[in-house]
Amino acid sequence: MKGARFLMFTAVMFAGCATEEPTNLLEAYEEVDATTILDAPSAIPGTFAPAHRGRVARGEYMVELLGCGVCHTDGALVGDPDFERSLAGSATGIAYMKPMGEEHPGVVYPANITPDDETGIGTWTDQQIANAIRAGIGRHGDQRIASMPWQGYARISDDDVDAIVSYLRSIKAVRHKVPDKVEPGDRATHPFVYFGVYRSKP
Numbered sequence: 071m072k073g074a075r076f077l078m079f080t081a082v083m084f085a086g087c088a089t090e091e092p093t094n095l096l097e098a099y100e101e102v103d104a105t106t107i108l109d110a111p112s113a114i115p116g117t118f119a120p121a122h123r124g125r126v127a128r129g130e131y132m133v134e135l136l137g138c139g140v141c142h143t144d145g146a147l148v149g150d151p152d153f154e155r156s157l158a159g160s161a162t163g164i165a166y167m168k169p170m171g172e173e174h175p176g177v178v179y180p181a182n183i184t185p186d187d188e189t190g191i192g193t194w195t196d197q198q199i200a201n202a203i204r205a206g207i208g209r210h211g212d213q214r215i216a217s218m219p220w221q222g223y224a225r226i227s228d229d230d231v232d233a234i235v236s237y238l239r240s241i242k243a244v245r246h247k248v249p250d251k252v253e254p255g256d257r258a259t260h261p262f263v264y265f266g267v268y269r270s271k272p
């Protein structure tokens with residue numbers, strides 16, 4: 071990117087209840103459009119998980135490789151994952167608008183993807199889970215999932231997505247309800263991070 075110096079904030083933490091006007095520490099920087107930084111690079115043709123792995127083990131390998139737990143495990147977004155509740159959703163959300171520009175940006179909380187019926191994906195069909203992973207389609211078919219990097223997962227093969235689904239169904243169901251999505255303009259009651267890319271101003 072033209073040799074510019076970049077400063078990347080992967081975990082800028084915002085409390086939902088700031089009272090004072092914050093000093094702008096980013097005055098000397100300008101923001102770069104970061105809408106695609108979360109996209110995973112496309113798979114290199116010919117690289118496959120070892121063929122001898124069983125389907126569930128292969129799914130586990132894929133989930134680790136694709137970093138699902140980075141968002142879907144509580145605390146992981148702020149560097150302190152709660153492994154007891156692996157993949158059971160995060161109470162730290164992700165702002166999908168610029169918090170520097172929007173006083174109250176929209177925020178989504180990474181879902182509980184353990185097989186709990188009430189708070190996880192226990193009652194989702196295989197197809198619904200696969201659609202969420204590869205196409206970012208929410209359970210009701212219409213809604214695009216914000217902040218989940220599904221564009222980077224769009225070309226996962228049927229076999230691999232089946233393996234991921236099998237693995238997710240095999241893990242311990244954890245009851246853990248994540249905070250509801252926050253609409254733009256509403257005040258978040260739980261903390262959230264913002265993924266942004268900045269470069270020093272000329």
Ligand code: HEC
Nearest residue numbers: 136137138141178179180181199202203215216217218219
């Ligand atoms: C960068 C963060 C991030 C990563 C990495 C990520 N997700 Fe997500 N995912 C989210 C967020 C945020 C949501 C909720 C979006 C919403 O509510 O609009 C979500 C939603 C989902 C859903 C829908 C569940 C529901 O109840 O809405 C599934 C299934 C899912 N993710 C599976 C995965 C899998 C499998 C992986 C790894 C291959 C993965 N995610 C990686 C952030 C992430």
